[in-house]
Amino acid sequence: MKITRIINNNVVCAVNERRQEMMLLGSGIGFQKKKGDDVDTEKIEKEFFLKSKNVTGKLYALLAQIPMEYIRVSDSIIQYAKQSLDKELNENIYLTLTDHINFAVSRYKQGMNFNNALLSEIKAFYANEYRVALKALDMINQEFNITLPEDEAGFIALHIVNAELGSEMEDTMKITQLIQKVLNIIRYQFKIHFNESSLHYSRLITHLKFFAYRLFNNTVMKSNDNDFLHIIKEKYKLEYQCSLRIAQLIRVDYGKELTEDELVYLTVHIKRVTDEERD
Known part of the structure; x- marks a missing residue:
């Protein structure tokens, strides 16, 4: 392996026989070395391949x-x-x-x-x-x-x-804050305390994480299953009203609109977790 760049005494860049570039860590691996020198393989402690x-x-x-x-x-x-x-x-x-x-x-x-x-x-x-x-x-x-x-x-x-x-720290902070706001709406409307160890609560949190990620990355959920959307809206009216309150929060706080698909899938998760807490 040949050194292509010296980062410091303990970190160098090199290319292997396959012409793959890598980063090598090791005590003294770059000491008194220069570009084009052979790597002292005995000093390699860690190899990194970053795309x-x-x-x-x-x-x-x-x-x-x-x-x-x-x-x-x-x-x-x-x-x-x-x-x-x-x-x-x-x-x-x-x-x-x-x-x-x-x-x-x-x-x-x-x-x-x-x-x-x-x-x-x-x-x-x-x-x-x-x-x-x-x-x-x-x-x-x-x-x-x-x-x-x-x-x-x-x-x-x-x-x-x-x-x-695959998000930025700012987005993850916003996702975390939004999840808390959504849970507060559900908790207030249905007057329940969540069992944080339950399966449906875990599924709700997972859904909200990806729901918020889609929201902040302007990714739209679209199923085109209009029959399913209609059935859920009619069957779970209270839970759908809760989803509409969440949509209003998002409209006011973030200036974003939820699709019918997002509302309906949110309704399903609200139904599951609230049923569990009321049982």
């Missing part, structure tokens, strides 16, 4: 400024998340999570801790991602011999959700 040139370029710029321990622990967290959640993650997480960990550790050392205003919602709506994030917090604390607060697990969970949905 996005945009992500790769930004990651190179970040790694030029920080120790390799940050990308190393970030990669350990990402691999653990993929295995635990059994999901593929957008490779942009290598950039965003590494940058966040660097920022979080820096803030901690300066005695600056940020409160996570959405921590309760994150625990409720992204329970699996939050469990992974708690493990990630342990990894970070052990690597850097620090004690980051639980709020950081919430931020890490959002980065994982971003990577699952």
